[in-house]
Amino acid sequence: MALFVRAERGALRRLQEFVSARLLPQLAGTVNRPRRNDKIGLQLLGLALGHCESRAAAMGFTRLRM
Numbered sequence: 001m002a003l004f005v006r007a008e009r010g011a012l013r014r015l016q017e018f019v020s021a022r023l024l025p026q027l028a029g030t031v032n033r034p035r036r037n038d039k040i041g042l043q044l045l046g047l048a049l050g051h052c053e054s055r056a057a058a059m060g061f062t063r064l065r066m
Contacts, residue, residue: 004040008033 019027 004044
């Protein structure tokens with residue numbers, strides 16, 4: 001997660017250096033940052049849950065059946 005935050009800050013800084021201040025709102029306005037952050041967060045959560053599930057199966061734990 002920290003790598004994502006660092007990359008986002010770096011991308012914003014590079015964009016500000018590359019694009020003039022007058023054109024920056026028009027170019028950056030096409031990206032919905034909260035939605036993008038939510039999407040990345042859900043992907044990381046799914047990856048973490050999948051990893052935990054695979055480790056539990058590898059260690060011999062299975063779900064209890066009732």
